Amino acid sequence: MARGRPQDPAKQQLSKQALRQAARDLLQQKPYRSISIRELAQQAGMQSAMVSYYFGSKEGLFISLLEESGEHRQKVFQQVAAEILQQPNQALALLVNNMIDLITSEPWLVRLLQDEILTQQSELRSAFLEAVPKRLSRGLLELLETLIQHNILRPDLNPHFAAASLMSNLMFPLLAEPVMSETINVNRDVIRSDAWKQHVTQVLSQGLMLNPAANHNSHSAIADQPDSDDSSQDQLSNDHTDN
Amino acid sequence: MARGRPQDPAKQQLSKQALRQAARDLLQQKPYRSISIRELAQQAGMQSAMVSYYFGSKEGLFISLLEESGEHRQKVFQQVAAEILQQPNQALALLVNNMIDLITSEPWLVRLLQDEILTQQSELRSAFLEAVPKRLSRGLLELLETLIQHNILRPDLNPHFAAASLMSNLMFPLLAEPVMSETINVNRDVIRSDAWKQHVTQVLSQGLMLNPAANHNSHSAIADQPDSDDSSQDQLSNDHTDN
Numbered sequence: 001m002a003r004g005r006p007q008d009p010a011k012q013q014l015s016k017q018a019l020r021q022a023a024r025d026l027l028q029q030k031p032y033r034s035i036s037i038r039e040l041a042q043q044a045g046m047q048s049a050m051v052s053y054y055f056g057s058k059e060g061l062f063i064s065l066l067e068e069s070g071e072h073r074q075k076v077f078q079q080v081a082a083e084i085l086q087q088p089n090q091a092l093a094l095l096v097n098n099m100i101d102l103i104t105s106e107p108w109l110v111r112l113l114q115d116e117i118l119t120q121q122s123e124l125r126s127a128f129l130e131a132v133p134k135r136l137s138r139g140l141l142e143l144l145e146t147l148i149q150h151n152i153l154r155p156d157l158n159p160h161f162a163a164a165s166l167m168s169n170l171m172f173p174l175l176a177e178p179v180m181s182e183t184i185n186v187n188r189d190v191i192r193s194d195a196w197k198q199h200v201t202q203v204l205s206q207g208l209m210l211n212p213a214a215n216h217n218s219h220s221a222i223a224d225q226p227d228s229d230d231s232s233q234d235q236l237s238n239d240h241t242d243n
Numbered sequence: 244m245a246r247g248r249p250q251d252p253a254k255q256q257l258s259k260q261a262l263r264q265a266a267r268d269l270l271q272q273k274p275y276r277s278i279s280i281r282e283l284a285q286q287a288g289m290q291s292a293m294v295s296y297y298f299g300s301k302e303g304l305f306i307s308l309l310e311e312s313g314e315h316r317q318k319v320f321q322q323v324a325a326e327i328l329q330q331p332n333q334a335l336a337l338l339v340n341n342m343i344d345l346i347t348s349e350p351w352l353v354r355l356l357q358d359e360i361l362t363q364q365s366e367l368r369s370a371f372l373e374a375v376p377k378r379l380s381r382g383l384l385e386l387l388e389t390l391i392q393h394n395i396l397r398p399d400l401n402p403h404f405a406a407a408s409l410m411s412n413l414m415f416p417l418l419a420e421p422v423m424s425e426t427i428n429v430n431r432d433v434i435r436s437d438a439w440k441q442h443v444t445q446v447l448s449q450g451l452m453l454n455p456a457a458n459h460n461s462h463s464a465i466a467d468q469p470d471s472d473d474s475s476q477d478q479l480s481n482d483h484t485d486n
Contacts, residue, residue: 031363114361118421120274120354129425137426161442164416164429172411175418178361182372183380186407199404203450 016054018044020065027108031115032062032124062112062124066131069109074135076102081143086221088152092205097197099170104192110174118175137163150222154210162208169200259297261287263308270351274358275305275367305355305367309374312352317378319345324386329464331395335448340440342413347435353417361418380406393465397453405451412443 022043026035037058041048055061080098084091103110109132117128144159144166153162173180173191181187190196205212265286269278280301284291298304323341327334346353352375360371387402387409396405416423416434424430433439448455 034364111363115363118357118361118418120358121277122421125421129422133422133426141427158438158442160427160429161439163427164423165412165442165446167419167423168411168415169408171419172415173407175361176410176414178365178368179372179376180407180410183376184384184403184406186403195401196404199401199408203408203446207446207450 012054015044015046015050016064019046019051019054019061020068023061023065024108027111027115032112033116059123059127063127063131066112066124066128069106070131070135073102073132074139077136077139081139084143085146088147088150088220088222091147091152092209093201095166096170096201096204099166100191100197100200103170103174104188107188110177113175114178140166146222151210152222153208157208165208166204169204255297258287258289258293259307262289262294262297262304263311266304266308267351270354270358275355276359302366302370306370306374309355309367309371312349313374313378316345316375317382320379320382324382327386328389331390331393331463331465334390334395335451336444338409339413339444339447342409343434343440343443346413346417347431350431353420356418357421383409389465394453395465396451400451408451409447412447 019040022040023035026039026043035058037051038048040051040058040061044050051058051061055064076098080094084094087094112124112128116122117125140163141159144153144157144162147153148155148157148159148162173186173196174188177186177188177191186196262283265283266278269282269286278301280294281291283294283301283304287293294301294304298307319341323337327337330337355367355371359365360368383406384402387396387400387405390396391398391400391402391405416429416439417431420429420431420434429439
């Protein structure tokens with residue numbers, strides 16, 4: 001079974017990482033369905049057999065990539081959510097800046113959404129749903145509900161609608177870049193710019209907050225422990241266990 | 244050449260319409276790239292040769308469909324724009340309601356965006372760009388610039404950014420429905436509901452307007468002819484010839 005295959009766990013992890021990186025790189029060049037096991041192995045400097053040895057199949061390798069990305073996004077989101085509970089009046093600025101940075105740092109994921117997840121015949125969609133949006137949507141809805149309860153966001157807001165508005169403003173320009181860059185000059189560089197982030201923050205603050213004018217003045221944290229006003233960012237789970 | 248092929252122009256128009264309708268119907272069932280000329284003809288009750296007779300190719304048939312849709316959208320948009328110049332304080336409500344109705348009335352176009360236009364290897368993208376968004380984006384930018392000049396929208400707004408925000412909030416939920424319906428319960432029925440339209444109108448009014456509170460009180464039209472305050476809706480082109 002293991003002839004020529006590394007037994008060392010650390011080495012195995014490195015090989016898996018190299019294959020995931022190969023998958024990311026190839027997604028920049030061509031769609032998921034055109035990428036072959038041979039290309040993935042070649043890009044990672046390995047034998048083709050290593051793909052099924054480590055991941056069972058091409059699909060398994062990409063699912064592993066999605067899970068790694070989902071875990072990373074969940075971690076970043078939890079940090080941002082904890083920061084928001086400390087500075088709730090900055091909620092939209094913190095969400096917009098961090099989420100746009102996160103989304104633009106993984107262009108391969110936008111490509112996968114465009115090429116695969118949103119199409120009619122998508123073999124990766126259910127794995128994607130579990131790995132990325134389902135991991136994040138519960139935390140996002142809880143955060144929005146907390147902000148609504150504390151009158152940071154408008155009390156009449158439906159948290160599901162607020163989540164949809166957030167995702168619309170953060171994701172659409174990247175998803176629709178092939179069209180928007182050609183028609184209204186909103187391209188990837190614009191989306192990364194401070195001017196764009198400020199515009200989205202202002203639209204969403206005015207559109208969703210109860211009192212957007214209070215944005216830069218108040219410092220009252222929502223988190224339960226007012227003595228921990230340093231940058232420790234692990235309060236979200238405590239704050240939400242009673243929901 | 245014309246053996247068995249209708250010479251009557253009216254009959255030819257009907258046949259072309261039937262083939263475009265077949266294309267719309269089939270897009271509901273399968274992606275563009277899986278649809279064959281034989282299926283298109285069969286769905287329209289014709290011989291396969293009729294597709295190339297009328298449209299040159301399968302691609303030509305779909306381009307004709309896109310052009311028909313683009314012309315229809317342009318006409319609807321011009322009517323909405325004229326109405327907005329009469330009731331500028333209702334600008335966002337009019338845009339949101341009419342545009343959501345328009346977009347949801349053509350689900351095949353959303354499918355084509357998902358399956359084809361946004362993917363890396365898209366043979367239809369440039370035809371789509373010409374037929375639909377390029378036709379609309381200039382008029383939309385002109386309308387937004389007019390509303391900014393007249394202090395209906397915030398004077399600090401970049402019209403390109405405002406257009407991007409509009410399209411994000413109107414289009415994303417439909418485009419991302421395969422994901423949003425599974426994660427935050429925002430599906431096609433929700434997007435068609437009055438509650439959703441009111442939410443989007445409120446977010447965009449508060450996010451983009453200078454004075455959203457004045458929304459329902461003022462009636463001052465922007466259009467140049469204050470005596471024509473009936474529902475005549477052909478003033479947009481007059482109003483914009485000097486731009």
